[in-house]
Amino acid sequence: MSGPAADTHTRGWRESLATYTHPRVVTFLFLGFSAGLPFLLVFATLSAWLREYGISRTAIGFISWIGITYSFKFVWSPVVDRVPLPLLTRWLGRRRSWMLLAQAGIAGGLLGMSFCDPRTDLWSLVVLALVVAFSSATQDIALDAFRIEATDASLQGATAATYQLGYRIAVLAAGAGALYIAEFGSWPIAYQSMAALGLVGILTTLIVTEPERQVTAGTSELEGKVAIFAAGLGTMPGWVRKALIFVYGAIVCPFVDFFARYGWMAVVLLLFIGLFRLSDIAMGVMANPFYIDMGFSLSQIANVSKIYGFVMSILGALLGGVLVFRIGAARLLVVAVFLIAASNLTFSWLALVGQPDTLILTIAISIDNLVGGMSGSIFIAFLSGLTNTAYTATQYALFTSIMTLPGKLMGGSSGWIVDKLQAEFSSVHKFGGYAIFFLYTALLGLPALVLAVIVRRRFEKETPPS
Helix, strand or coil, X not given: CCCHHHHHHHHHHHHXXXXXXXXXXXXXXXXXXXXXXXXXXXXXXXXXXHHHCCCCHHHHHHHHHHHHHHHCHHHCHHHHHHCCXXXXXXXXXXXXXXXXXXXXXXXXXXXXXXXXXXXXXXXXXXXXHHHHHHXXXXXXXXXXHHHXXXXXXXXXXXXXXXXXXXXXXXXXXXXXXXXXXHHHCCHHHHHHHHHHHCHXXXXXXXXXXXXXXXXXXXXXXXXXXXXXXXHCCCCCCHHHXXXXXXXXXXHHHHHHHXXXXXXXXXXXXXXXXXXXXXXXXXXXXXXXXXXXXXXXCHHHHHHHHHHHHXXXXXXXXXXXXXXXXXXXXXXXXXXXXXXXXXXXXXXXXHHHXXXXXXXXXXXXXXHHHHHHHHHHHHHHHHHHHHCCHXXXXXXXXXXXXXXXXXXXXXXXXXXXXXXXXXXXXXXXXCCHHHHHHHHHHHHCCHHHHHHHHHHHHHCCXXXXXX
């Protein structure tokens, strides 16, 4: 192609890439790191620690239900959205104050975990992991609201990509970094090192500026009803009056707003959000136990699964960000769901090989992480577009809570499922149970694929931000 059309096409790609140099976009490299650091440390890395110390797969699966904390964060998201913290909110603002409090909880919880031995202090370890998960979920509420409010629509794809870049760097540190330290040092030192890395988020939160709150005319009208509601309460104790006003303004209005904007489609959207990552999350709990059972060493897992996988996930995240900028998030949802589910089949292939083959592990990890990074940027941008900036924290927390809940619930039983399948099929093939398990998790993506088609049609007139 030549002429003006070609110039426009070239300029479009240049402008797309230039969005990554925006100061706000760069900021989320560090905030993404803060968000990603605790996740593996109460999930996959914790599973490796427990498995190496002889904890059963069934117990590991049930302990993974700690992650359900992330799926119920919408319950306390109105508090994070509306309630000021003494001294901190006046100093930092409503978003950064909650971010800082949560980051302190993450660092303190990880430090406490480092002093526990799973063989003798398993319950203490689980309680501290819950503290980390709760603090991490709280940070996500405030941080997601901060991200959406800090940039306009044209930068949401790039912001999602750099956020994921930072997130994936943290995953590398909490995955490969922790495994390396555990292999050549010890698990306590590994978790103490991760606690120290919590300073990245704390320092960034102290440096960045608080975004201005944006309220549309329609939202102002809706929130004006809070005043009408308050006026109709009549005389009652002050604390009761304040509580009712809070519930109406912080909880009722955000949900009414979402259903008012999307009508019956709101139910379809919530179902789709809940099933989007079902196959990925349900599989994730058993990934590290699978590698260890196959005979891979911690350093091999770190080299291939974490470091090489990190590179591929970053490429996927950046690719996803550019595609969102040029095509639009909703138009990419069907492809994203299909690839997420299909990528699980590569682990069935690895299981059927029956031995620790690093080449096949590399291929499986490459596909899985490339798809994960790309679909992550697409989905984050899509969810961001569904929120009303007046209720960012509450609505986005609802979306991300629903996104992880089905996968976490099913993931908790994944260890029990693998144990049963291995007992049934290990006589046929050494890792036949694992192979069938990964096939089962891939099939879990079919309902999301059907819903993705419906959602895509609803938003087919969507145009990429300019």
